Amino acid sequence: MRQAIAALAFGWSLSACATVPPAEPEWELVWSDEFDMADIDRTKWDFDIDCWGGANDERQCYTDHARNARIEDGVLVIEAHEEETTGPAIPIHRRKPGVKVPVDTKPYTSARMVTRGKAAWQYGKIEVRAQLPQGQGTWPAIWMMPEHDAYGLWALSGEIDVMEAVNLGVPCEGCPGGKENTILGTLHFGGEPPENALKGDEVPYPPVLSGYHVFGLEWSAERMVWTVDGKPFAIRTASEWYSDAAPGNRLAPFDQPFHLILNLAVGGRLPEGRGLGGFDPGDYPKRMKVDWVRIWQCAADPATGSACER
Numbered sequence: 001m002r003q004a005i006a007a008l009a010f011g012w013s014l015s016a017c018a019t020v021p022p023a024e025p026e027w028e029l030v031w032s033d034e035f036d037m038a039d040i041d042r043t044k045w046d047f048d049i050d051c052w053g054g055a056n057d058e059r060q061c062y063t064d065h066a067r068n069a070r071i072e073d074g075v076l077v078i079e080a081h082e083e084e085t086t087g088p089a090i091p092i093h094r095r096k097p098g099v100k101v102p103v104d105t106k107p108y109t110s111a112r113m114v115t116r117g118k119a120a121w122q123y124g125k126i127e128v129r130a131q132l133p134q135g136q137g138t139w140p141a142i143w144m145m146p147e148h149d150a151y152g153l154w155a156l157s158g159e160i161d162v163m164e165a166v167n168l169g170v171p172c173e174g175c176p177g178g179k180e181n182t183i184l185g186t187l188h189f190g191g192e193p194p195e196n197a198l199k200g201d202e203v204p205y206p207p208v209l210s211g212y213h214v215f216g217l218e219w220s221a222e223r224m225v226w227t228v229d230g231k232p233f234a235i236r237t238a239s240e241w242y243s244d245a246a247p248g249n250r251l252a253p254f255d256q257p258f259h260l261i262l263n264l265a266v267g268g269r270l271p272e273g274r275g276l277g278g279f280d281p282g283d284y285p286k287r288m289k290v291d292w293v294r295i296w297q298c299a300a301d302p303a304t305g306s307a308c309e310r
Contacts, residue, residue, distance in 0.1 A: 026308045027296035031119055034292045035076045040069060044119065048112040048263075051087040051104040052094075058139070059267035059279070060108040061085040069111035076290040078140075078264045080110035080133075082281065108284075112263035120147035120257035123305035125296040126162055127216040128262070132208060133286040134169030137272060137279035139265035140288040141165075142215055144258035151245035151253045155196035158243065158253035159188035162226070163215035167275035168208065180275055181206045185217070185226035185234045189253055191244035199241065201226065201234035212291055220298070220305030221251055232310065260295075264288040 033044055047064035060080060062068075069078050088095075089104035093116075132140045144160040151157040164184040172180040186200030205228055207213060216227040226234040238250055246252035264286065265271075267279045301307035 026298060026300055027125055028299040029294060030124070030297045031121070031295040032293060033076075034074070035071050035290065036074050037071060039071060040076070040113075044115065045113045046116060046118060048091060048114055049087060050091045051085065051089055051106045052091045053104075053106065054265060054268065056265070056268035056270065057272075058265045059106055059137075060110040060265060061087045061104075061106045062112040062263070063087070063109050064111070065109070068109050069113060074291075076113075076262075078111045078113070078262060078288040078290070080108055080138075080264050080266050080284065080286045082107065082284045083109050085109050108266040110264045110266055112261060114259060114261050116145070116147065116259040116261075118259075119295075120259040121295055121297075122255070122257045123219050123221060123302070124298065125216060125218045125308075126260065127214055127294045127296070128162070129212050129214045129291040131212045131287075131289040131291075132165050132168055133264065133288055134167075134209065135280055135283060135286060136167050136170045136276045137267045137281075138168065138286055139164070139166050139268055139271045141261070141263055141265065143261050145261060146253070147257040147259050150256045151243045153192055155188040155190050155198075156192060156243050156245045156253065157256070158241070158258075160217065160219070160224070160254070160258055161186040161188070161200070162217045163228075164270075165208065166271035170275045170280075172275065176204050176206050177209075179209060181209050183208060183215070183228060183233070187224070187236055187241055187254070189241045189243060195244060197242075199236055203233045205233070212289075218305075218308070218310065219254070220309050221255060222304075222306060223309050224254075225310055260293070262288075262290060262293075 051061035086105040089102045141164045142162040146157040149157040184202045190197035218225040224236045243253040298305040298308035
């Protein structure tokens with residue numbers, strides 16, 4: 001089944017377009033940002049500000065500076081720059097009261113925008129229309145984390161990666177067209193490291209190398225379907241995930257509200273261990289551009305979302 005989906009993804013890649021698909025009658029829009037204001041709407045978004053490196057040896061500090069995230073002509077621009085910055089070495093959600101926060105210095109800056117504390121969802125359809133940067137070491141991502149760690153620390157409470165892409169456009173002998181053009185959709189679950197587990201799919205999608213594309217996830221209690229430009233490229237069911245903290249709950253950990261994250265990481269173990277290997281410091285700044293974000297709920301079955309499953 002999954003191989004067929006991957007083959008289909010490649011088969012329709014030449015005809016796929018980046019136009020916004022019409023809303024299906026069964027889906028109700030419950031949250032959106034069209035980025036049509038002069039500035040980022042701080043009632044909808046917050047910023048992670050740290051030089052943690054995501055526990056992945058990433059090379060950036062995240063800031064809330066307009067240089068790293070801003071609205072331009074109705075589009076959100078998340079921009080990574082080569083510039084040395086010092087900041088907290090521990091992210092805000094891992095800091096302990098009364099414990100001094102160490103600092104670190106990184107050679108790049110970027111932005112990680114979050115809806116944490118402002119909006120979170122349990123089941124629904126998440127869609128983001130975005131244009132992705134290219135180059136060895138680039139790592140744009142659209143993903144979700146639990147609003148509350150109901151089952152414990154990562155990965156007991158789960159992580160949903162709607163879309164990740166690394167090293168887009170670099171030479172790749174095994175890729176259609178000879179350039180890296182794959183997109184990934186992944187779940188993280190299980191226990192705390194080293195007992196964490198993941199399930200993911202990676203498919204070639206050559207159109208991702210130019211223009212905007214709609215990256216999506218249709219999430220119900222029993223099933224998740226990853227899409228690009230409205231077409232499915234991966235499916236996971238509840239039989240494939242679990243939380244060590246809730247062995248009797250077959251839906252855990254993905255039965256809780258999750259908030260949305262948009263970010264552009266610089267380097268890190270995943271991109272630097274793939275593609276050409278290492279990190280290419282040339283051609284900065286790099287830009288991830290987001291046209292809109294839309295969150296839908298299954299109007300007929302908001303409690304589980306099952307009535308809107310494909």
